[in-house]
Amino acid sequence: MSLLEIKNAKLKLNDKDILKGLSLSVNKGEVHAIMGPNGSGKSTLSYMLAGRGGYDLESGEILLDGQSLLEMEADERARSGLFLAFQYPVELPGVGGMSFLREAVNSRRKFLGKEELDHLAFVKEARKVASKMFVKDEMLKRAVNVGFSGGEKKRFEILQMAMLKPKISILDETDSGLDVDALKIVSDGVNAERNDDNAIVVITHYQRLLDYIVPDFVHILSDGNIIKTGGPELALEVEKNGYAGLINAA
Amino acid sequence: MVATQETIDKVNEVSSTYKYGFVTDLESEKAPLGLSEDIVKFISNKKQEPKWLLEWRLKAYKKWLSMEVPNWAMVDFPEINFQDIYYYSAPKTKPKLNSLDEVDPELLKTYDKLGIPIKEQEVLAGVAVDYVFDSVSVVTTFREKLAKEGIIFCPISEAVQTYPDLVKKYLGTVIPIGDNYYAALNSAVFTDGSFVYIPKGVKCPMELSTYFRINEQNSGQFERTLIIAEDNTYVSYLEGCTAPQRDENQLHAAVVELVAMNNAEIKYSTVQNWYPGDKDGKGGIYNFVTKRGNCLGKKSKISWTQVETGSAITWKYPSCVLKGDDSVGEFYSVAVANNAQQADTGTKMIHIGKNTKSTIISKGISAGMAQNTYRGQVQIQKSAKGSRNFTQCDSLLIGDKCGAHTVPYINQFTPQARVEHEATTSKISEDQLFYCLQRGLDTEQATSLIVNGFCKEVMKELPMEFAVEAQKLIGISLEGSVG
């Protein structure tokens, strides 16, 4: 059984067809990359999976570990182990990073039937993970994403992923806005979380990321559908020739 | 954690009242309905007050008769029939219940969410408790510690008897009897409240909380508080309670007066969580409060911090009169109005002395159909050269049926002063909510987190344990407002 199964997903936004019968199957232990032109529906796909209000499927199915997600609210999906690293992380003025993280981690732990972490245990854990990601303690004290640079925001997303230990992570353009060193740090962070029980879907425009996070499959999303699937070499082809040839062939 | 401390205190409070048969003795005493000169005399007589105080009350009563109900605030309510109120009733108005089973389940749910232990819930909800209490009285130890420093902290009715000169010297000096309609009413009929006196050079070693004051539950709807801080002193005073308390009196009109001498600092924090009425605005407390502090001395400082989440109507403007040169006034406020609640609150900063400074930070949160108004006055008198004021008013709207209003009045009579005013209005955005939900927080947790983030500058002014409880309270007050 696949970890994540999307079957024939159709979705409209404001009467416009955005996802047009998309199917995708992700097994445990796999990394999938999704590439595609601007506006092809990549972020829409990730919002739909995460259960954002207004992104309900018109038809189709999504299963996480065999369980339908469609009846679940966004927060339930998250607690069940679905994580989305946002293309544009949202600022939460006045909400301290540490307390935000703690509430998130404890919600997930509660769902898993684990004991909630007390303040000290949590701070220790958060600092440990943060130092691996080269996130300074000082950043955890600041309000979530407020005044963070583009790269800091992305790093903070992956830090959250590492703390929450999701089953499936969708990383929406996490590499955009990262400098060369940060790209390596963030990729190392993601790779450290890979194991046989979880899976990762990376959405990206750049082949370069896939040198660090090596995918098992690369999918090309165009106009609301996956038009081609291949191995890492497909990303190289896109890098070299762009999407036009692939789209025309489809 | 405050909750456990509270339990002990409450429990002690109750046990001592039982010990003296206090409840049964006073239960039956009630003045006839309505207000007249005779009722004022009755109250004064009940309290065996000196003649000067009776005369003071009568003067206030006469003044009140000549005054009109103020109608400038942005609140709307049916006319109050002041002859349909009991002005003196038995201190214990709480119904005695036999067990928690008889308590409103909604109330219990809230207690649970606040993490209040069962035994304390029983005390708060008015269940007749008959445990055998620990004989060590926390209250007594507390009082002894204060007495050693020469600090007076007692019910004002007791102060009238024990320290009549002090009370006489200051009562009504900050808020004169004719200051406003409700202050005049309070002056005529106040039943009890706190009296605090900090002698020269003393820094009060602990937060003075109303929990510690015996007879706290008996202050009734016309509470009167007077705090005097002599030269070179510090005191922090906490008023109120995060746990919702039952109260059968719909009208509350309290008066609080603060006096700060040279280099004295008074920090007054309030958490107000009275019954707000139901979703449609039925029931709920009308809270018409007058609070003012006189910074009489040089370099004196008065700071008001309030978290207002309860009451159907809040009409409240804690103010500072900055007479002493270099004195400082501060006002930090969070006002939450949900459902049909109406809040019209703010402050007045009157700059008289040279180089006086005031800061106003107001955070208004409106949800449901609620109306939330910030009303503030900054007055810089001619003498107040070199003075400064900074005001920041932020409003947060949840939903699209509520309203937020900002009404600043600025009167500046000298050019040699600086007044700054900033105001913002924002909404909790879909993006913010979704971001939190995506991390596994439910809608209520998310709202509470975002709202508390919005209020952070004010919350950090509250004493630590109070802040933790107030945070939960804000979350609870907004339940059901999103989603």
Ligand SMILES: Nc1ncnc2c1ncn2[C@@H]1O[C@H](COP(=O)(O)OP(=O)(O)OP(=O)(O)O)[C@@H](O)[C@H]1O
């Ligand atoms: N609320 C909406 N109503 C109508 N169309 C929308 C709405 N939101 C997004 N779209 C459209 O849906 C399409 C897919 O957008 P989406 O953000 O998913 O693209 P993307 O593949 O993530 O693009 P990018 O690479 O630029 O991030 C775009 O054409 C966009 O304009």
Ligand SMILES: [Mg+2]
């Ligand atoms: Mg996108």
